[in-house]
Amino acid sequence: MAQTLTYTSDEMMTVAAAQMLKNNTVCFVGIGLPSAAANLARATHAPKCVLIYESGTMGAKPTRLPLSIGDGELAETADFVIPLPEVFNYWLQAGRIDVGFLGAAQVDRFGNINTTVIGSYEKPQVRLPGAGGAPEIATCTKEVIIILRQHPRAFVEKLDFMTSVGHLTGGDSRQKLGIKTKGPTAVITQLGILRPDPETKELTLTELHQGITVEQVKAATAWNLKIAADLRETQPPNPEELAILRALQSRSEGRK
Secondary structure, X not given: OOOOOOOOHHHHHXXXXXXXXXXXXXXXXXXXXXXXXXXXXXHOOOOOOEEEEOOOEEOOOOOOOOOOOOOHHHHHHOOEEOOHHHHHHHHHOOOOOOEEEEOOOEEOOOOOEEOOEEEOOOOEEEEOOOOOOHHHHHHHOOEEEEEOXXXXXXXXXXXXXXXXXXXXXXXXXXXXXXXXXXXXXEEEOOOEEEEEOOOOOOEEEEEEOOOOOHHHHHXXXXXXXXXXXEEEEOOOOOHHHHHHHHHHHHHHHOOO
């Protein structure tokens, strides 16, 4: 009898994100799950995926997951290293990056993101890390993939603060701002994958991870989540993907 393959929710999210990256994609990478996903893609089906980190490392090919954007492994394995302003001015704002990964504290039904405060801006309950380069990534990369865990406090009816624009109020409201890029094309969570409706741009559940129900996803969402008519099951991790991902993580943990 074949042994059942077991994996964590983080591994499922990482593999799902990696599967969205194609060969020759130029990807703006953050630390954490986005970095794991990008490096997994490069080590499997997309060996020519170009990884750019905010520290200026272009074409980094780390043999382990970097601990930060300043990890020496990135500079040592990069094709070249450039100053931070050049990353944003020449590459990001000039539209030379295909995919940007973003996390969030809150996301709304149109993929707008809050990473600034919880509560009022003047007297916040929690002050978050802030914008960083997220607003530029959200508007200048050709498309954005959002990765975060899904629960009602994160998937909210109304953001406490809009840090980065997704599809604004839906429809063509993003384009009316003069933004020509696609914006969020997928939101990957521990429960499934949401994508914007082609017309309304409202996030819609299009894929469920194995063992997850529609009811679970709805309960983790503060708005009345729309479900795709052709709802599918996410392709689960295969043994090769898990082995490579865990080897990357193991080598990284050995350096902590």
